[in-house]
Amino acid sequence: MIFKTRFAPSPTGPLHLGHAYSAMLAHDLAGSEDGQFLLRIEDIDQSRSRPHWEEQIYDDLRWLELCWPEPIMRQSDRLAVYDRALDDLWSRGLLYPCTCNRKDIAAAASAPQEGVPLHGPDGIIYPGTCHGKRRDTQRPTDIPLRLDMAAAGRVLTGSAQPGAKVGAFHESGAGPNGETGTIPFSLGDLTDTIGDVILSRRDMGTSYHLSVVLDDAAQGITHVVRGQDLFESTRIHVVLQALLGLPTPQYLHHRLIRDDVGKRLAKRDDARAISKYRAEGASPADIRAMVGL
């Protein structure tokens, strides 16, 4: 098996220092293992993806002296693959439609009997309002679909016990609280700290979680290198891999590059865009030094 890492940017804004760090780390790791570094364009959000951002990504990565094999995988070419996986999960009774908006969810989650709303990787943990409202036998394609996490956990463990072990992944970096090594999780962890996440978004016909799992498997990625902000999402990905019969890669979650006041860099902070440093005369070695590589 070839050691493979990837960098999977969304072309919705300029690459900043944090992206450069992630890409260089994945690239260097593949190099040190005689492996391959792949690029994937995550453009399922067509309302925000722009060709000029994609061009800027290639240009910045080449300038950083990174290289990758062609052709590049792009998510907008793979909608049929996502569709088939949704059909599969739907036919197994693991998805249900939900049209609750943010306000509905916040209101239901803070109803008196619910206590303080808890947050998972995708925001407030879905209070389950539409759970059990599945009527159609055909999968609706124009309505968001949620994964029934309790049902998924039962399928994977053959048990309804909260303590039943669902799966595990290997972390060779660290989570936000220093989690490292083998990270096991139980059915109760899934229902209490993640909940019924959306697998098919309106106007996308897929979601980040579903696409990333199918794409990592299709590209044969053995080591996923990405920011610590996605550590909590990894359990969702491991569940989906198990449900869809896909291998679980190893994970390396890296520290986030923060600005001077400790705020995580976001794409809108154009002040830290790689293109800005380039325009100011920085070299690739300067960028490496800035992120501590």
Ligand code: GLU
């Ligand atoms: N497209 C995602 C991002 O820009 C990549 C997430 C991942 O590496 O899994 O954050």
Ligand code: ZN
């Ligand atoms: Zn709903």
